[in-house]
Amino acid sequence: MTLNPADDRLAARLPQGVLREVTSAYTEEARGLFTGQAGLVAAPRDSGEVAAILRVCAEAQVPIVPRGGGTGLVGGQVMPEGPAPLILSLERMNAIREIYPDENVILAEAGATVQQARDAAAGAGRQFPLSLASQGTAQIGGVLSTNAGGVNVLRYGNARALCLGIEAVLPSGEIMRDLKRLRKDNTGYDLRDLLIGAEGTLGIITAASLVMAPVPAESGVAMLVVESPDAALRLLSIAQARMAGGVSAFELISGVGLDFLQEHFPNLRQPFASRPKWVVLIEVGLPAGLVADEALEGLFMAGSEAGLVSDGVIAQSGQQAAELWNIREDIPHANRAVGAIASHDISLPLSEIAGFIRDAGAMLADRGDMRINCFGHLGDGNLHYNLFPAAGRTRAEYADIRSGLSFAVHEMVLARGGSFSAEHGVGRLKVADLERWGDPVRLAAMRAIKQALDPHGIMNPGAVLSCASR
Incomplete structure (x- = not known):
């Protein structure tokens, strides 16, 4: 690793063994819209080392860019302009610390992937319901920092709704130990919610207590043809009324997306011979005593009688369900190909x-x-x-x-x-949009919070709020 003199002096003050080689893996983002830079890359092993790194950078006023799985789509994980930052990667803090099945709580470090959390929950007979296409790479700290959504928000909420407490290091280098497992805790300002969605501009999330959920006794997947988005919305209302909270996902897919799949993924099997204008992909999870296929058949009949549904398929196996979901998950890949x-x-x-x-x-x-x-x-x-x-x-x-x-x-x-x-999220891609359309009072409050917690402006500078606006 070749360092310039300033980097060399900074490196000497960091905890032993945390430095990594500066490679493109730490300076690229998923869509290639930004090319980042890095003076140093540090991969701490625990929150104490994160705190030490932040203290050194605060004293030297060196910017820090947190790095999770790098799957973000708005440039929040790279810094293309300004002084070369220290990239702080959470890759080594990837443990599942504890699982409490009876409480439906899992404690995970920030570098654990979403898939790791899902697998650990499954091993305890539960589910971690956050589900997104990048879950094999996206890390817990990253999805909390961006308040990620995914396909199950309808039923389980986004990342914020699935977090009970966090451990985090503030820009001063102090560790906030708020890794609670409580559903109720009215003890002042909710700093957990402040750091969730802040995209690393107010501190570094190092661990989180996350909500697990029971695995539905019955589940089913169907793809139904609808004439329009209005018909899809009316069908959603019927589905929610009939299944009383049992709808886990309800995805809208246009015929244009199906055309793109046919063009670039011709081996991906699509269920309809002629191309529909619109389809919806619905997944339901029901309690014991109810049959998911029967519920979906009933929804199909109700939708047909109301003139909302003209065709459809109901998955008859886990493999068929996966194939229907592959259609939805491969649309972004087809988009990139076009x-x-x-x-x-x-x-x-x-x-x-x-x-x-x-x-x-x-x-x-x-x-x-x-x-x-x-x-x-x-x-x-x-x-x-x-x-x-x-x-x-x-x-x-x-x-x-x-x-x-x-x-x-x-x-x-x-x-x-x-x-x-x-x-x-906002990242760097949408900073100008936020300044243009954001509520002025809300933006002023955000700037005041940023100034109070990060007075030197070292935490992911240029993300969410422009450096000039501070």
Whole structure:
């Protein structure tokens, strides 16, 4: 490892054995939108070493960029500008410390992956219900720092709802030991919730007590053809009324997404001979005494009688259920193969979704010839609204209108009471959007909190809040 003199002096003050070679693995982000930099990479073994690193960096006023699994999509895990930071990787703090099956609680270190937590919970006869495509790589600290969502938010909530307590190191180097297993604890400001979703700008989460849930006795998966997003929403309402909290996931998939899959993943089996305009993927988990397949058949019949559903398949095995889920999970891969003009992670009140999809489509049709792949977590109002070149055209042909397209989409979302960042966070990609559209009083409070906890501005500078705005 070759260090410049400043890095060399800093390295000498760090705990022995924490330094790692600076490689592209620590400076890349998933979509290639940003190229990061690093003066040093440190991989501490415990919260004490994290605290020592933060104290040294605070004294030297060296910026710190926390690094989890690196799966974030808004550039929060890389720092492309400013003085070269110390990358603080949680990769070695990956233990499952304890499991309390009777309490439905699991204690995990920040570097443990979501899949590790899920596997550990399964070994105790429980489930850790956070589920997302990157769960084999995404780390607990990262998903808490971004308040990640995934496919089961409808039933179990996002990462914030699945966390009871945290252990964290504040920018001063002090360790906050708040790793409680309590559902009720009204003892002042909730600093746990402050650090969750802060994207490493207020401190480093080093461990968390997480909520497990019982594994449903009966589960089932179906894919149903609907005519429109409005029909899908009406079907969701019927499903929730019939199953009383048993709907775990309810995903909307457009025909455009199915076309992309057919084009780039022709070996991926799709269940319908002709291409539907829209389909929904629904998963249910029910208590003993109820049969999931019968519940899904009843939903299909109710949807058909109401004119909402025209076709459908119900998985008859775990393998078939996995194949239906593969359709949903491979859509982002197909999107990357096509190459998006612009991608949007948005959320809307459920009653506004159908109108937004209709009006945004009309607005974009007036701005150019393009394809829209709208898909996502319909049950919690989170859509991935992505724009692609028309067949036979390239992304480069849209370069001069790209930013205007995103601005117009976000304006329409906000006019309907929605958000321009649903589950991916702000990172560096959406800092300007937050400054443009964020509530001024809320932004002022955020800046005051940042200044109070991180007066030197060393924690992930440029993420969430611009350095200039502090």
